Amino acid sequence: MPHVNLQVPAVAVREIRLNTITGFAGNATELVSQSRCGGLVDQSRSFTQCLGCSTSNAACMVTLVQDGVVISHGPVGCSSCLHEFAFTYRVNAPLRGVQNPTQRHIYSTNLSEDDTVFGGNQKLADTIREVARRDTPQVIFVITTCASGIIGDDVEGIATEAEEELGIPVVAIFCEGFRSKVWTSGFDAGYHGIARKLVRPPRHKRPIINVINFWGSDIFSRWFEQFDASPNFITPYATTESLAYSSEALASVQACTTLGSYLSGALEQEYGVPALRAAPPYGVAATDRWLRELGTLLDKPEAAEKIIARDRAEFLPRVEELRSQLKGKSAYVTAGAGHGHSLLAVLAELGIKAQGAALFHHDPTNDIDSEDADSLVAAVRDYGDVPNFNICNKQEFELVNVLNRIRPDILLARHGGMTLWGAKLGIPSLLIGDEHYGMGYEGLVNYGEAILEIVENDEFVKNLAKHSINPYSKWWLEQPPYTFLGDDE
Ligand code: SF4
Known part of the structure; x- marks a missing residue:
């Protein structure tokens, strides 16, 4: 059960509530295995940039x-x-x-x-x-x-x-x-x-499903109409009224567990709105699970099967073509925690080898206390390990050092200002602001086509690299990338 205390004005920070860390270097499997056994240590940095x-x-x-x-x-x-x-x-x-x-x-x-x-x-x-x-x-x-x-x-x-x-x-x-x-x-x-x-007690249940998200496109209406429901987006473009009666929803889902589990937990604990306990729908495996769990929660399992059959038939043939076109490609991901895990799932589905990731923090648990909702656990179970897995709160000196060594075919980033480091090294870099762009079966087609386009049109970044000045010295680029991590001396 969630453990939210709305009686106090301030919520405890994540380091205290979830044992969240900002320093780790290893691989994804190690991080997952250390997360739920009390063995995870936050490694501090003796130098930080920001x-x-x-x-x-x-x-x-x-x-x-x-x-x-x-x-x-x-x-x-x-x-x-x-x-x-x-x-x-x-x-x-x-x-x-x-x-x-x-x-x-x-x-x-x-x-x-x-x-x-x-x-x-x-x-x-x-x-x-x-x-x-x-x-x-x-x-x-x-x-x-x-x-x-x-x-x-x-x-x-x-x-x-x-x-x-x-x-x-x-x-x-x-x-x-x-x-x-x-x-x-x-x-x-x-x-x-x-x-x-803002949130008030429910007057009665309504056929809405809370979607806790950033500002992404509405891909949910198409799914939810099969469940005779519509999305209630929180908070982008919400109103005081729509937030107040989010307590009347049939369920809450989230674009990213990192973002949404606190509020979905609060709505469940205070008003009985069930929070969906499945990792967000990125990749075929997670999308299948997410839709089936939603169908079970809403007591409409046949509606979930209908969407799965319809969308698989529509999009998966193109995904298969993209897999063969992207065969042999490699990638590196930098993003916030939950969305970064989702991007790793998208890459794996497209047959692209993830050579590493720099994610901004790691929550060993979440506010709905669900391992199933953990998108890193899901990605590792579905697709296996990811090497060079770094928890790094936007320490760009580490990112540049790693990218310079690994030289992937593409850099996927979630935040502005990060893609420039790939581009300066001549690595095609992709930033998608719409967090729903990669969701569902169609999301694989979206990402696959975008990746294909930028890896095939890399002339701009190759030229940029020839004329760029790297602000990091040769000395630093020759050091191990995690030189300052876990060194408190
Ligand atoms: S911008 Fe700087 S000074 Fe202002 S609240 Fe944030 S950390 Fe504190």
Whole structure:
């Protein structure tokens, strides 16, 4: 059973809740076998280049709520990354058929040095009132930062007072960057705020299925209509109303266990909405299992079999052709944990040898306490080991060193800024922003065709490599890639 505590304002960070790690080098089988026996050790680095901030992940989820506004309570610099989500919201709207995406409204209380001495409570209270007056939102999300956390502003108390005064939810989200080395702790902080303050008890069950995702295209309606249901996407393009009554859904599924298991666990624990305990549907094996489990959960197993037969017949012949066209190719993956595992499954189905992966963290368990929902366990069981498996919170110096040695035929990345390292080395690199692009049987066709196109058209990256200057020295590229990992001396 999930173990979510909505009575407290802040959710415990992943290092404490899930024993999450950010440092490991070995292979995927070792990582899986160490994960559930208490034997997994987080290897620290004696040198690190960067660290993600949970604030951005919390903001990533709440900025996408159509009728909400976001206030970053801190120095203005902490909100500098938030424009990215306004961009994401706008450019991905067509993927979900949203014709007129609303303008995003993102504010900062702009804490100054004086505020860090005398406190920022009044500034926050005034900002909330001013934002409510200007924008008349249905919900105000207040995300905390290191500065407001260190000076001990009473963000929860101010939010509660403002909520009573304004008559709309004002949700305090505790996601100060210093709280966690695992940036995905920010997702949990955002969902914790939503589960505490927005979700209401169900009035009655409705034929909807919660889909906890980023901003990917709607591939679910086509599946769910066979179950006489429709998707309720959380949080991209959701409204305060649709989030409030996510408690009325028949089930919750997630694009990625890393992203969704906290909220699906909270909905199950608090309102009895069952969370699907199957790894997300990437690759034939996982898609078969996911659809069958959903059919069982909804008591419509025949509908699942119908989709499987229909989609296999439609897409698998082309997958077979792609396998022969991609035969002998190799790849390296860099991505967040859950989606990275899914990309490994997609590669294996296409017959492409994964030569390694650098994933940003590893959760040995998840908030629905299910090994079946663990996409790395599923990928290893279905397709076998992956060598050169590195847990690396975006330490690009390690990635460049490894890529320079392995030289795969293609680099698959999930985040902007990572593909350039492959391209500079002359390795064709592919970044797909739509996380649903690789889902289901059709996802294999999508990825297979995209990979084929870029490996066959590598002239640009080959030329780029000839003219690129690698910022890393020859000395570093000759060192073992994990020189600074597990060395606390
Ligand atoms: S780590 Fe702290 S100071 Fe840096 S952006 Fe995040 S909240 Fe702000």
